[in-house]
Amino acid sequence: MNYTLGLANAATDAGVRIFERSRVKGYSHTDPALVETPEGSVKADFVVLACNGYLDKLERRVARKIMPINNFMIATEPLGEQRALELINGRFGVHDTRFVVDYFRLSEDHRLLFGGGENYRREFPADISKFVRPYMLKLFPQLEDARIDYAWGGTLSVTVNRLPHFGRLKPNVYFAQGFSGHGISTANFAGKVIAEAIGGTATRFDVFADLPTHMFPGGTLLRYPGMVLGMFYYSLIDRL
Ligand SMILES: Cc1cc2nc3c(=O)[nH]c(=O)nc-3n(C[C@H](O)[C@H](O)[C@H](O)COP(=O)(O)OP(=O)(O)OC[C@H]3O[C@@H](n4cnc5c(N)ncnc54)[C@H](O)[C@@H]3O)c2cc1C
Structure with missing residues (x-):
């Protein structure tokens, strides 16, 4: 097994046996x-x-x-340092104060990582990139031409x-x-x-x-x- 996570490594070093994909x-x-x-x-x-x-x-x-809620993120193509810093002038995370939040930051390789939009069904949207991109473009219309390289999501829970x-x-x-x-x-x-x-x-x-x-x-x-x-x-x- 090749665990890249520190916690899993620490556990296995301490003698723990991990069985993945065992629901x-x-x-x-x-x-x-x-x-x-x-x-x-x-x-x-x-x-x-x-x-x-x-x-x-x-x-x-x-x-x-x-309540389980599905949340989604996208990552643009590398935008170059100057274009990236025109979006957020610093290497920090940002989120708004809305009920359904948008949150974003820049990656080390100058991509915009953007989270926005939720759904409440068991299924994820068929195309996560298409689902999240409009939220990003609402805030950053200048990224209309930016390619989306990655899109992912998961289920969290709220109280x-x-x-x-x-x-x-x-x-x-x-x-x-x-x-x-x-x-x-x-x-x-x-x-x-x-x-x-x-x-x-x-x-x-x-x-x-x-x-x-x-x-x-x-x-x-x-x-x-x-x-x-x-x-x-x-x-x-x-x-x-
Ligand atoms: C897109 C997205 C962006 C997020 N952004 C942030 C953020 O910026 N900051 C932040 O603090 N949080 C963020 N969160 C929330 C954060 O990921 C969760 O709060 C956190 O992962 C909860 O950790 P956990 O270990 O409790 O649950 P999880 O990380 O969900 O892990 C639960 C694990 O239990 C396993 N499991 C479930 N049921 C069974 C079963 N019956 N048998 C065996 N295994 C089972 C699952 O496979 C999973 O591995 C985000 C979540 C999403 C989806």
Whole structure:
């Protein structure tokens, strides 16, 4: 296995065995737990649900506290330093204050990396580049002729109040989710405080676990229509 991620390297160096492409389909509510995949099962002293927007029906008790949202990004062709710096005069990330945010920055090789647009279905748009480009052109019409070299997306999850949702379902079952678009730092932090809690010191974990997290109206069944209506309303306000 050739892992390029530091965390995966550190884990494997510590003796952890990682099984990619093994979708967990369920786990027993026992201690230890039996975690099952279509290929095999693992007996586990502790279970950490870290599936975020992909949790689906694996654990309904926490699924109803989050809403999965698909978000997308594009990268232009290299624009040259001067043209790139005319877009953003510096190497920092920018986002607006709208409900459905646009966010962007320059890459080292002078591309514009631009995130914008969301959808709330299971499927991604057939052509992500075509989906995101109009958001970029609205802000940067001068990029009409710029080629889009890369386009990608993923599923994240949001909570009603946009605070992350940490908790314990049983003494041996933990979860952290609902990072609401800020998971790069907070998901890592969640991993650290869950590890602390499993190690016997739950002080920091409990601060986060005590944050209130409301259920989406309608639970897992009816949250989608409510969400779509809500997002439509707020995206209209964005345009005023
Ligand atoms: C386009 C895009 C741009 C983003 N930009 C930013 C940004 O600029 N800043 C920021 O802070 N955040 C950003 N985010 C959000 C950020 O990516 C997430 O908050 C973060 O990845 C959450 O980390 P996580 O480990 O909890 O979940 P994920 O990174 O989603 O990882 C969950 C993992 O669980 C696995 N999994 C799910 N279900 C199962 C199962 N049943 N069995 C086995 N494995 C399972 C999945 O395969 C996945 O590998 C962005 C997200 C997207 C999609």
